[in-house]
Amino acid sequence: MLIENKNIEGLTSKQVQDQLDKDGYNELPSQKKRGFLAILLEVVKEPMLLLLVCAGAIYFFLGERQDALMLSSFVVFIVGITFYQQRKTERALEALRDLSSPRALVIRDGVRKRIAGREVVVGDIMVLQEGDRVAADAALLESVNLMVDESLLTGESLAVTKSVWDGKRLIDEEHPGGDNLAFVYSGTLVTRGHGLAKVLSVGLNTKMGKIGKSLQVIGDEETLLKKETGRLVKIFSSIGFVLCLVTVALFYFFKGNLLQGVLYGLTISMSMLPEEFPVVLLIFLTIGAWRISKHKVLTRNTAAIETLGAANILCVDKTGTLTLNQMRLRTLVVAGGGMLDLAQHNDQNLLPEEYEELLEYSILASQADPFDPLDKEIKKTGEFLLRSTNHLHSNWKLIKEYPFSENLLALSHVWELGDGGRYVVAAKGAPESIADLCHLKEDEKKKLTAQMEPLFSRGLRLIGVAVAAVAKDKLRDYGQHDFDFEFVGLLGFEDPVRPSVPAAV
Structure with missing residues (x-):
C-alpha cells in the first residue's frame, strides 16, 4: 500500500x-577548519615545547649550533607528526559529515x-x-x-x-x-x-541541532598533564634563572669579566632544562592517538589521550557501546510451553515441528525484503534453520497487509497458497496485542504472562506470533480482530554484549 x-x-x-532567506539552509554549523598555522600555534603553546624552542635558541646564541640543530629537529618532528595526525582526523571527520548528509x-x-x-x-x-x-x-x-x-x-x-x-x-x-x-x-x-x-x-x-548548539558552549580546559608540565617549566626556569644570576655575579666579582660570566651562567642554567620532557611527552601522546585510530577511534586533540588514561571511573551507555546494537533471535517459546535456546542448538539438527511452525509463520508475518532489524533477523535465522524443510514458501503471494495501529501493536499478512479456497493469515507483534487478537481467556493470559516473566528478566525483547485461516470470499469484510487467530508462540531477541567487553571491564 x-x-x-x-x-x-x-x-x-x-x-x-522565502523560507531559505528566512531560516537559511538545513544544516548544522561545522567547526572552523584549522590550517597549518593554527595547528602550529596550538602545538607551540605547549609549555614543554616552548621550553624546547627556548633551549634551541639559547644553544644557537651560545654558538652550539649542533645542539641547537638537534633540538630544532625535535621541534620540527613533533610539529610534523602532530600536524599529520590532526589533519588526518579532520579529513576523516569531513568525509563522515559528507556521508551523513541525507537526501x-x-x-x-x-x-x-x-x-x-x-x-x-x-x-x-x-x-x-x-x-x-x-x-x-x-x-x-x-x-x-x-x-x-x-x-x-x-x-x-x-x-x-x-x-x-x-x-x-x-x-x-x-x-x-x-x-x-x-x-x-x-x-x-x-x-x-x-x-x-x-x-x-x-x-x-x-532536536539534533539543539544538542549540537549546547555542545558549542563547552570550552576547552587544561588537562592535568598540561598543568603539571607548566608547573615544572616554571620551577626549572626559575632555578636556572637564579643560578644564572648567581654565576654571573660570582664570576664578575672574582674575575671581573661580565660577558664571560653571562656565558657561563647561561651554560649552567641550560644544564637544568629537561629538554627530553617535551619530546617524550608529545611523541607518546601522538603515538597513543595513532594506536587508537587503528581501533576506529578518531582523536582530534592529543590531550584527550592523557584525559582518557587518567580516568579511573568510566560511565558508558549500554546500547551500542557495551552491546552490538544488533538484535539476535535467541529463544523460541511455543504455545504448549516448550522453550528452545538457539544459542545451544546444533545447527545441523532439525528443529522439532512446533518450533519450525513458529519460525514459518514469523517469516510470513515479516517483510519479504526487510529493512527493519528484527525482520532481518527473523528472515535470516528462519531461512537458515528451515533450509531443509517445506516450511519456506517463496511461491506464496501476499494478498493484503494489516499494519500496526495506535490501538493494536500487531500486523498481519494475508497469503494466497496457490490452491484451495482459503488464505493463510500470519500475525506478529507485542505479546499483549497478539493475545488480544487470539481472544485468549484470562487464565490463558496469566499463563502466557508467567511464561514471559523469566524471559523479560533475562533482558529479552519478546514478539508474539499467531496464525489464522480465512475463506477467500470473506476476506473483504474482515478486520484483524475478525480472524480466528491461534496463538503459535513467542520469539525472544537479545542485543549481545560485545566480545571485547568482558576483558575491558
Whole structure:
C-alpha cells in the first residue's frame, strides 16, 4: 500500500526561496577548519615545547649550533607528526559529515523531487520510505506501518512506532523515544513503512541541532598533564634563572669579566632544562592517538589521550557501546510451553515441528525484503534453520497487509497458497496485542504472562506470533480482530554484549 500525492501540492518555488532567506539552509554549523598555522600555534603553546624552542635558541646564541640543530629537529618532528595526525582526523571527520548528509524526497509544486537534505525548508512535505534518513524535524500527516530508529538521539536500538499528527500537539512538548508519537526527528532512520510529514524545524532548531548548539558552549580546559608540565617549566626556569644570576655575579666579582660570566651562567642554567620532557611527552601522546585510530577511534586533540588514561571511573551507555546494537533471535517459546535456546542448538539438527511452525509463520508475518532489524533477523535465522524443510514458501503471494495501529501493536499478512479456497493469515507483534487478537481467556493470559516473566528478566525483547485461516470470499469484510487467530508462540531477541567487553571491564 503506497501513499499517493492526492491533492498535496507542497510549497511553491517562491515559498521555498522565502523560507531559505528566512531560516537559511538545513544544516548544522561545522567547526572552523584549522590550517597549518593554527595547528602550529596550538602545538607551540605547549609549555614543554616552548621550553624546547627556548633551549634551541639559547644553544644557537651560545654558538652550539649542533645542539641547537638537534633540538630544532625535535621541534620540527613533533610539529610534523602532530600536524599529520590532526589533519588526518579532520579529513576523516569531513568525509563522515559528507556521508551523513541525507537526501530527501519532497513534494513541491505538486511534483515529487529528490533534493539534498540541506535544501529542505520549514513547510516542506517530505515523503518518508523504508531506509530513508529523516532530513528535518517534522509532523506526520499520513503513516502506514511507520517505524523509526531513533537511537541517534536516545541510544535505544529498538525502532519505535509512529502515529498521525492531530494538528494540536506541539513538537517541543514531546521527546524522542516513545511509541505512537506523531513526530519524526532529523537524523533518525525509517526502518519500516512509509508516510508523509510536514517539516516544522530545520538546522539548529531541530532536536539534533539543539544538542549540537549546547555542545558549542563547552570550552576547552587544561588537562592535568598540561598543568603539571607548566608547573615544572616554571620551577626549572626559575632555578636556572637564579643560578644564572648567581654565576654571573660570582664570576664578575672574582674575575671581573661580565660577558664571560653571562656565558657561563647561561651554560649552567641550560644544564637544568629537561629538554627530553617535551619530546617524550608529545611523541607518546601522538603515538597513543595513532594506536587508537587503528581501533576506529578518531582523536582530534592529543590531550584527550592523557584525559582518557587518567580516568579511573568510566560511565558508558549500554546500547551500542557495551552491546552490538544488533538484535539476535535467541529463544523460541511455543504455545504448549516448550522453550528452545538457539544459542545451544546444533545447527545441523532439525528443529522439532512446533518450533519450525513458529519460525514459518514469523517469516510470513515479516517483510519479504526487510529493512527493519528484527525482520532481518527473523528472515535470516528462519531461512537458515528451515533450509531443509517445506516450511519456506517463496511461491506464496501476499494478498493484503494489516499494519500496526495506535490501538493494536500487531500486523498481519494475508497469503494466497496457490490452491484451495482459503488464505493463510500470519500475525506478529507485542505479546499483549497478539493475545488480544487470539481472544485468549484470562487464565490463558496469566499463563502466557508467567511464561514471559523469566524471559523479560533475562533482558529479552519478546514478539508474539499467531496464525489464522480465512475463506477467500470473506476476506473483504474482515478486520484483524475478525480472524480466528491461534496463538503459535513467542520469539525472544537479545542485543549481545560485545566480545571485547568482558576483558575491558
